[in-house]
């Protein structure tokens with residue numbers, strides 16, 4: 310059993326060292342004001358930015374760690390989203406969501422004045438916390454991450470961490486600042502927190518199948534939700550502005566979502582990079598939309614196939630498809646000079662003899678583990694997690710693939726990451742015209758390989 314006083318002293322010292330002492334002279338007055346509030350009791354205080362499905366789950370997972378944690382602030386672009394989330398996490402029974410018999414009421418203290426709605430909501434919630442959970446659509450991640458680091462907070466942020474190269478560069482710059490300030494940053498690429506993957510990747514990296522020459526990575530399934538303009542207009546009792554609509558149905562707009570290659574397939578691309586311990590140097594591929602057509606589907610593709618090349622000449626073959634009724638496959642495999650890793654948790658020699666098997670069904674839930682490990686480190690005053698850079702590289706790998714399929718050209722990593730094409734507007738109001746608008750027929754233009762410019 311740890312000494313509670315020792316823990317308390319450690320945490321306070323750590324928060325102080327990691328944010329105040331390293332925040333830079335410009336920040337110190339505002340940080341002092343914020344810390345006076347935050348240090349009011351011993352709980353590690355959390356602000357949730359983005360109160361949708363994942364935000365609700367991540368907040369619960371943070372509150373279910375064994376550390377002394379409290380949710381103190383919530384922010385969402387839309388007040389109804391925030392209210393739904395608040396009602397879910399404060400319910401008597403949260404077992405459907407969390408699998409836990411506990412309820413979380415005594416770990417939630419979010420008074421009305423700490424509930425913030427609108428595009429600037431994040432700026433008001435972040436100062437109230439020690440740890441910030443960033444779970445909005447990824448188009449906003451660079452802005453929110455930058456601000457959370459600027460304010461000296463520990464961070465859990467979901468993948469992807471951006472939707473364009475300009476956003477990636479912002480995240481990489483803030484990741485460096487976070488390291489200097491000793492801020493723990495965990496990114497929701499949860500395979501890194503899953504025993505099956507940890508053991509499997511470690512053995513491949515140690516040479517169990519020789520040099521890896523090919524990776525095959527897949528996210529092929531039916532796809533995700535669609536939020537219709539009519540439905541949300543009915544709820545609002547008036548037509549939505551174009552910005553309101555795109556923010557509701559964000560998955561289908563590249564500036565907000567990055568396309569489904571970023572949103573989902575990033576997990577598999579990241580595993581290949583993890584095994585190779587680097588990122589690809591170039592990519593070419595093909596993609597389009599065949600079934601994802603109609604006004605509700607914005608501009609993104611429904612399939613991409615990409616051949617990525619690493620600097621050592623090895624290849625990653627990547628498929629992602631969102632087409633209902635087609636074959637589902639979400640996994641990764643690797644072929645090496647001495648053997649094969651046919652699926653996560655399994656290694657074979659070249660002759661097919663099994664040299665490793667970890668079935669993973671009894672592994673702890675990685676969504677919980679990422680929070681358990683993050684909050685334990687914070688409670689102990691340890692600086693342990695620097696996931697932002699890897700999150701940025703994984704996201705950039707997906708963006709590189711998207712650039713290849715949208716353009717139909719060979720795209721090099723160095724050109725892609727230095728691209729000045731920015732998808733994100735300079736400012737946001739509900740009347741701001743988004744970067745893409747529908748034509749007179751209500752349909753959105755989408756990328757045309759051979760014509761669309763991506764760099």
Ligand SMILES: NC(=O)c1ccc[n+]([C@@H]2O[C@H](COP(=O)([O-])OP(=O)(O)OC[C@H]3O[C@@H](n4cnc5c(N)ncnc54)[C@H](O)[C@@H]3O)[C@@H](O)[C@H]2O)c1
Nearest residue numbers: 359360361362363364385386390444445447467468469497
């Ligand atoms: N790691 C995983 O397995 C996993 C699983 C699901 C989702 N995610 C990630 O979590 C993120 C959110 O996904 P979701 O499924 O929760 O979506 P969602 O639509 O359910 O929730 C997003 C929330 O963010 C809010 N929001 C949008 N813009 C905002 C802004 N500027 N400021 C504050 N709030 C804003 C929305 O109103 C909404 O409530 C995505 O990046 C997604 O990829 C990760």
